[in-house]
Amino acid sequence: MVSNVYFNESVILLNMEAASKEEVLEKMGDNLLSQNLVKESFIPALIAREEEYATGLPTAGVAVAIPHTDVEHVQRKAISVGVLKEAVEFGVMGDDKETIPVRIVFLLAMDEAHSQLTLLQQLMGVFQTEETLMSILKEENKTNIRSLLEEKLDFGVLEGEN
Amino acid sequence: MAKKQVLVACGAGIATSTVVNGAIEEMVKENNLNVDLVQIKIAEVGGYVDTADLLVTTAMTQKDYPFPVINARTFLTGIGTEETKKEILQELKK
Numbered sequence: 001m002v003s004n005v006y007f008n009e010s011v012i013l014l015n016m017e018a019a020s021k022e023e024v025l026e027k028m029g030d031n032l033l034s035q036n037l038v039k040e041s042f043i044p045a046l047i048a049r050e051e052e053y054a055t056g057l058p059t060a061g062v063a064v065a066i067p068h069t070d071v072e073h074v075q076r077k078a079i080s081v082g083v084l085k086e087a088v089e090f091g092v093m094g095d096d097k098e099t100i101p102v103r104i105v106f107l108l109a110m111d112e113a114h115s116q117l118t119l120l121q122q123l124m125g126v127f128q129t130e131e132t133l134m135s136i137l138k139e140e141n142k143t144n145i146r147s148l149l150e151e152k153l154d155f156g157v158l159e160g161e162n
Numbered sequence: 163m164a165k166k167q168v169l170v171a172c173g174a175g176i177a178t179s180t181v182v183n184g185a186i187e188e189m190v191k192e193n194n195l196n197v198d199l200v201q202i203k204i205a206e207v208g209g210y211v212d213t214a215d216l217l218v219t220t221a222m223t224q225k226d227y228p229f230p231v232i233n234a235r236t237f238l239t240g241i242g243t244e245e246t247k248k249e250i251l252q253e254l255k256k
Contacts, residue, residue, distance in 0.1 A: 053173030053204070053221045059239050066238075068177050093178070094235045096222045110176045114201055120181045128240030 004156035005119060006037055006078035007149070009142040013082040021090050021102075022047050025067055028082050028107045038109050042073035046107075054091025056100040061130035062137055063100045065090040066123075068108035077116070079123075079155075080107040081145065083137060104136055122153045166215040166254055167198045170234075175203035178220040182234045186218065189247060195254050216253045 013031060018024040029043035049069040056065045087101030106123065110116060126132050132152065139145050170186060172179035183201045190197045200210065204221040207214075217223075217231045220238065232249050236242040 049173055055173075055178075057235070057239050058241070060241065066177065068174055070174055071176065092235075093238070094220050094222050094233045096224070108177050113174075113176050114180055114183075117180050117184050120177055121184055124181050124238050124240070127238060 005116070006076055007146070007153075007155050009146055010035060011037075011078055011080040012142045012145050013080070014140065014142060014145075015085045016082050017085050018088055021050060021065070021088055024082060024084065024088055024105055025050060025107075028067075028080050028105065032078060032080060032107070032109060037074070037076045037078045039073050039075060042069065042109070045069040045073045050091070054093055054095070054099075056090030056092045056102050057127060058092060058100055059127045059130075059133060062104060062133050063087075063090075063102045064104045064106060064127055064133065065102045066106045066108055068110060071111050071113055074109045074111040076109075077111045078109040079119075079153075080109070081105070081136070081149070082107065083139075104133060118154055119156075126152050165196045165198055167200060167210070167213050168254070169207060169210055169214045169217045169219075170199060170201045171204040171207055171217060171219040171221060173204055173221045175201060175206075178234075178238060182218060182220060182237045185237050185243075185247075186250065189251065190254075193251065193254075197254060216250070218250060 025046050032038045046069045050067050055067050082105040084103050087103050089099040090102045092098040092100050170179045170183045179201050214229050218234045220234050236246040
């Protein structure tokens with residue numbers, strides 16, 4: 001089974017400016033769309049899903065969000081990282097009222113349900129390590145973020161290399 | 163002890179429930195429990211109201227179910243995981 005996940009500098013967005021979570025999702029979704037990693041339906045589906053089931057997580061140090069949606073909107077599985085210049089409020093996962101100021105967004109474009117357990121567990125491991133989150137937040141070089149995450153996450157055989 | 167059916171649900175049935183499912187699988191093994199784990203989308207819970215013994219979910223749920231519901235967000239943030247595990251074990255050992 002080919003299980004490689006698309007991840008490189010082209011899906012890492014730094015200093016993102018957005019006024020709302022919808023704008024964050026649109027910007028990150030547009031970037032995936034322009035690389036044909038997702039279908040056009042991905043962005044509206046992503047926004048609708050976030051509205052219904054919020055993905056903000058009150059992680060230590062800095063809050064993250066992990067927006068994602070149904071597999072049929074995805075062309076190629078990918079993880080996109082967005083670092084926001086200023087925090088944007090996301091709903092807290094499992095809570096219908098509370099919001100949380102998010103600075104780092106891990107957009108998950110998954111093409112298969114119930115898969116990628118190891119990768120997802122490793123990703124949650126990153127969320128649970130304040131030091132790693134703070135490094136991502138402060139880093140200004142995309143390649144350094146890529147290396148940092150490649151060290152922590154098993155993306156499978158990496159593509160998108162030159 | 164009868165086999166318990168545990169539903170693990172998130173919004174899409176893709177990401178967070180996969181992680182929670184993995185964590186519960188480990189717990190089940192460690193504690194030698196007889197559990198039937200079913201990973202679903204939260205919207206599908208209705209189909210299991212007659213058979214399920216417990217719902218563990220990262221998605222919010224407004225509905226009342228005939229079985230206990232445990233919020234599993236702590237498996238993702240790592241903050242308070244042990245308490246959530248205890249809560250789940252208590253239900254499974256009932």
